Amino acid sequence: MNLRPAHRKFWLVLHILSASAWIGVDVMVAVLVGAGELGGSSRGLAYQALGSFVVWPMLVSGLVCLVTGLVLGLGTKWGLVRYWWVAVKLVLNVVLCTLILVLLRPGMPAIRAYGERLSAGESVSFDVSRLIMPPIVSLTLLSLATVLSVYKPWGRVRRRTSSRRAEPVGRGVEPAGRGVEPVGRRGESVGRRGESVGRGVASVGRREESAARLADEASGQRARQATAKRAARTP
Numbered sequence: 001m002n003l004r005p006a007h008r009k010f011w012l013v014l015h016i017l018s019a020s021a022w023i024g025v026d027v028m029v030a031v032l033v034g035a036g037e038l039g040g041s042s043r044g045l046a047y048q049a050l051g052s053f054v055v056w057p058m059l060v061s062g063l064v065c066l067v068t069g070l071v072l073g074l075g076t077k078w079g080l081v082r083y084w085w086v087a088v089k090l091v092l093n094v095v096l097c098t099l100i101l102v103l104l105r106p107g108m109p110a111i112r113a114y115g116e117r118l119s120a121g122e123s124v125s126f127d128v129s130r131l132i133m134p135p136i137v138s139l140t141l142l143s144l145a146t147v148l149s150v151y152k153p154w155g156r157v158r159r160r161t162s163s164r165r166a167e168p169v170g171r172g173v174e175p176a177g178r179g180v181e182p183v184g185r186r187g188e189s190v191g192r193r194g195e196s197v198g199r200g201v202a203s204v205g206r207r208e209e210s211a212a213r214l215a216d217e218a219s220g221q222r223a224r225q226a227t228a229k230r231a232a233r234t235p
C-alpha cells in the first residue's frame with residue numbers, strides 16, 4: 001500500500017496531533033500528581049481530577065497515535081518492522097497503551113474517592129507514592145519516541161549485504177517511491193535535493209550490483225577450477 005502525498009500528510013498531521021495530545025495529557029498528570037503531593041487546599045480537587053478525567057483521554061490519544069502510526073508505516077516505504085526507529089516506536093506505543101489499561105485504569109476510582117474524601121474535609125490516608133512513576137516513565141518514553149521520529153537512527157532492521165537489485169542502503173534514506181515524497185536522511189521533504197539524494201542512492205545501488213556481479217564471477221571461476229581438478233584426478 002502506498003499513500004498518496006496528500007493522504008500521507010493528512011495521516012501525519014493526525015499522528016503528530018495525537019502524539020502531542022498524549023504528551024500533553026501526561027504533563028497534566030504530572031502537574032496533578034505534583035499538586036496532590038505538595039498539599040494545600042486543592043489536594044482533594046487534584047486527586048478527583050486525576051481519578052476522573054485522565055485515563056480515557058490518555059488511552060484515546062495513545063490508540064489514535066498507534067493507529068495513525070500503523071497507517072503511516074504500512075502506507076509508506078518505512079514499513080512497521082523495516083526500520084529500527086519505527087519498530088521500537090511500535091513496541092513503546094503498545095507497551096504504554098497496555099500499561100494504561102492494566103496498571104493505571106484499575107486504580108483510578110480509588111484515587112477519585114480519596115480526593116472526594118479529602119475535599120469533604122475527612123482525614124484519610126492513602127499511598128499515593130505509586131502515582132509518581134507513571135508520568136515519569138510515560139513522558140520519558142514518549143520523548144524517546146519523538147527523538148526517534150525526528151533523528152530516525154539505526155537504519156534498517158535487516159540489511160542486505162549484497163543484492164542483485166539496486167536497493168537503497170543509505171542510513172535512513174528512503175527511496176522516492178510512488179506516492180511518497182523524496183525524503184532526506186531525517187525523512188523530511190527535500191524537493192530538488194531529493195533528486196540528488198535519489199542519484200546518490202542509485203549510485204550506491206550500481207556499486208552493489210557490480211559487487212554482486214564480481215562475487216558471482218569469482219564463485220563461477222572457483223566452480224570451474226574445482227571441476228577441472230576433479231577431471232584431472234579421474235583416470
Ligand code: HEM
Pocket residue numbers: 008012015016019065066068069070072073076078079080086089090091092093142145146149150186187188
Ligand atoms: C510512541 C509514540 C509516538 C510518537 C511520540 C510519534 C511521533 C512521531 C513524530 C513527531 C513524527 C513526525 C516525524 C517527522 O515527520 O520528521 C512521526 C512520524 C512517523 N511515525 Fe510516529 N510516533 C509514535 C508512534 C508511532 C508508531 C507506533 C508507529 C508505527 C507503528 C509510527 C510510525 C511513524 C512513521 C512511519 C512516521 C513517518 C511518516 C512519514 O514521514 O511518512 N509512530 N512520529
